[in-house]
Amino acid sequence: MSEVQIAPERGTGRTPGSAAAPRVLIVEDESALSMLLAYNLEAEGFVVDRAERGDEAETRLAETVPDLVILDWMLPGVSGLEICRRMRAREATRTLPVIMLTARGEESERVRGLSIGADDYVVKPFSVPELMARVRALLRRARPDRVATILVAGDLELDRQNWRVRRAGREVHLGPTEFRLLDHLMERPGRVFSRAQLLDSVWGLSAEIDERTVDVHVGRLRKALSEPGERDPIRTVRGAGYSFDETFGKG
Known part of the structure; x- marks a missing residue:
């Protein structure tokens, strides 16, 4: 079971993504x-x-x-x-x-x-x-009830509406591309995306950039998310691509 959860809207007690998918x-x-x-x-x-x-x-x-x-x-x-x-x-x-x-x-x-x-x-x-x-x-x-605005996994929280990321209560500063990359991976924990798929979804097909650019931005994302001693939530699947670790936040 995925450990990424959709946080209830503050003050409502309602989970935004609890209805059927839009x-x-x-x-x-x-x-x-x-x-x-x-x-x-x-x-x-x-x-x-x-x-x-x-x-x-x-x-x-x-x-x-x-x-x-x-x-x-x-x-x-x-x-x-x-x-x-x-x-x-x-x-x-x-x-x-x-x-x-x-x-x-x-x-x-x-x-x-x-x-x-x-x-x-x-x-x-x-x-x-x-x-x-x-x-x-x-x-x-x-339809605010149909779209999740906050994704939570363990001590990591991504706020789509305000474009903010926090880990263990501290602010994580990400560039726009790293934010979109984390959003894309975090929404589908455990799913492995190839570099080409990430280029299509995060950068767009019109982007004239090399697949190695994905590795650079994943590296930046990892560096921003994890301080020394903290677990890396991004998993590298050799020969396949990257995923958000579905076991992140367990136990």
Whole structure:
């Protein structure tokens, strides 16, 4: 059993991640991009549905209302803009969070998309880690009960909302990349990620960096997390990659 726990929200006694995993509908006709987004969302613990046509998306939305929709602007069948307009006209989907994806970067087009009812707007090409952060941020605002904000393992605590890490009560100072790396590993204790997988999930596929960069950042993360005599929570699996040690915090 995983030793990483989701801490109850302060003052509520409720565990943010105690409900079923958030469900995301991806409506995107570029299969490669749709699969990439689905892979990253599922790695974050989301349940993912996909549709490649606007009319197919409408059918999915009529059957099951997800927690969030990632919606491409240009779609066969029915445009993403029209789908968003129809969603805002229906009671069941009126407040459903929508992130619009588009190659249209002009200010007038962004204003148009937001005025139709999109909650956020991402221009292609984009950073996958940035999109994941936007998904979490939007869900935290719209459905705070559906997204964990604090991860705890033993004496280690990661606060996503405030971007803070503590160990044994002391503040651990991490750079943005080390923070995302710890978040990614800590959320899935015991799972081994190859360097290529970590590059995809933490840096994004568009990052033109060598896999050895992962080793450098893991080294920095280890140095920041552990003082002399403390146990290293990051496990190296020779020939495979890295994982957050699922036995960390036991006993």
